[in-house]
Amino acid sequence: MKNQQSADRKNAGSGGARRLTRAASAAVVVLGLTGVSACGAADTGSSSSKGASGKVTIAVPSWVGAEANGAVAKYILENELDTKAELKQLDESVAFDALHSGKVDAIMEDWGGAPKKVQLYVEENKSVVEGGDLGVVGHIGWFVPKYLADRHPDITDWKNLNKYKDLFKTAESGDKGQLLEGSPSYTTNDDAIIKNLDLEYKTVYAGSEAAQITQIRENYKAKKPFISYWWTPQWLNADIDLVEVKLPEHKEGCDADPEKVDCAYPETPLQKYFNADFAEKGGDAAKFLKNFKWTAEEQNEVAAMIAGEKMSSEAAAEKWVKANKDVWEKWLP
Known part of the structure; x- marks a missing residue:
C-alpha cells in the first residue's frame, strides 16, 4: 500500500534501499482475494510444479497497490494465457513460508520486510528465487x-x-x-x-x-x-x-x-519472488510474471479504481488491461 524497514530488512537496489512490509488486514483489500491466515496457508494445495495450463497462486499483501498487481496479473493469466489464477491475501513473512513450501507461486510486491526469510529460503535453501523488479520504487x-x-x-x-x-x-x-x-x-x-x-x-x-x-x-x-x-x-x-x-x-x-x-x-525498488520449482517449471505463466513490470503511475491508476472509485479488483483490472495493450503485451512470453 506498503516499505517498512528495520534491521530486519534487506538492502535492495539503489542507495542500499530496503523494503518495508505492509501486511495483513486492510479493508480496502477485499474483492478478488482469498483471505488466508498463517494457519490457513498450510491448507492450500501446492501449485509450484504446474505449467502454463495449471493454476498459479499469487500472494497479495494487504495494501491496494499490491492488490492492483495481483488483479492485473490474474486477468492476463486467465484471459491471455489460459491459466487459472488465484490470489491469496498473506502478510509478507507468511507469504515467504508459503513460497518455500509451494503453497503459493509468486509474490509480486516485496518491500524487504522479511530479510531473514529471504536469507533462509533464497540464499540458503534455494527454494525461493528472485523474480526481478516490479518497476516501482517505494518510499x-x-x-x-x-x-x-x-x-x-x-x-x-x-x-x-x-x-x-x-x-x-x-x-x-x-x-x-x-x-x-x-x-x-x-x-x-x-x-x-x-x-x-x-x-x-x-x-x-x-x-x-x-x-x-x-x-x-x-x-x-x-x-x-x-x-x-x-x-x-x-x-x-x-x-x-x-x-x-x-x-x-x-x-x-x-x-x-x-x-x-x-x-x-x-x-526501495520493489521486488518479485517466485517458488523455485514454479520459476523452473511454470512455463509461460512463470515467464509472464517475470516480465511483469510497470510504473508507479500505472499501478496507481488501477489502485485508484479499486479504492477510490470502489470498483471490484476484477473490473478495475479488466478496464486497465483493455486500455493498455501496448504496455502488457510486452510481458507475454
Whole structure:
C-alpha cells in the first residue's frame, strides 16, 4: 500500500534501499482475494510444479497497490494465457513460508520486510528465487499536509517537531503528539526513531490502510493538523497534497539495529519472488510474471479504481488491461 524497514530488512537496489512490509488486514483489500491466515496457508494445495495450463497462486499483501498487481496479473493469466489464477491475501513473512513450501507461486510486491526469510529460503535453501523488479520504487516517510507546511514552513524539519507537538495531540496520544500509523502488521522504524531522536510523539495505529486513509481524508477536509507514516506510490497522493518531513539522511547501516534506528527510510525498488520449482517449471505463466513490470503511475491508476472509485479488483483490472495493450503485451512470453 506498503516499505517498512528495520534491521530486519534487506538492502535492495539503489542507495542500499530496503523494503518495508505492509501486511495483513486492510479493508480496502477485499474483492478478488482469498483471505488466508498463517494457519490457513498450510491448507492450500501446492501449485509450484504446474505449467502454463495449471493454476498459479499469487500472494497479495494487504495494501491496494499490491492488490492492483495481483488483479492485473490474474486477468492476463486467465484471459491471455489460459491459466487459472488465484490470489491469496498473506502478510509478507507468511507469504515467504508459503513460497518455500509451494503453497503459493509468486509474490509480486516485496518491500524487504522479511530479510531473514529471504536469507533462509533464497540464499540458503534455494527454494525461493528472485523474480526481478516490479518497476516501482517505494518510499516510506513522515508526512504533513501542505496547508500545514505553508503555515509553519519549519515543521518539515524533524528538529522542529517537538515545538509543534501540541498541534498533533489527540486523546490517544495524551500529552504527546500523535504520529498516525496504518496497520499494526506493517513493519516500521517509527518507535525507534521517536525514541532515538528524543521526539515527544507517540505512534497511534488506525488499524488498516483503509482506516488510515479515512482518518487522513477527514483531517485533510477539515484542514486539521496531522502527521502520518505514509508512503509512495499511493493512489491517494493524487487527491491530497502532502509534504514529507525531513528525517536524518538515510545512510547504509543506519537501520541495521532496529533498536537504534535514527534515520529516514530509504528508497526501495520493489521486488518479485517466485517458488523455485514454479520459476523452473511454470512455463509461460512463470515467464509472464517475470516480465511483469510497470510504473508507479500505472499501478496507481488501477489502485485508484479499486479504492477510490470502489470498483471490484476484477473490473478495475479488466478496464486497465483493455486500455493498455501496448504496455502488457510486452510481458507475454
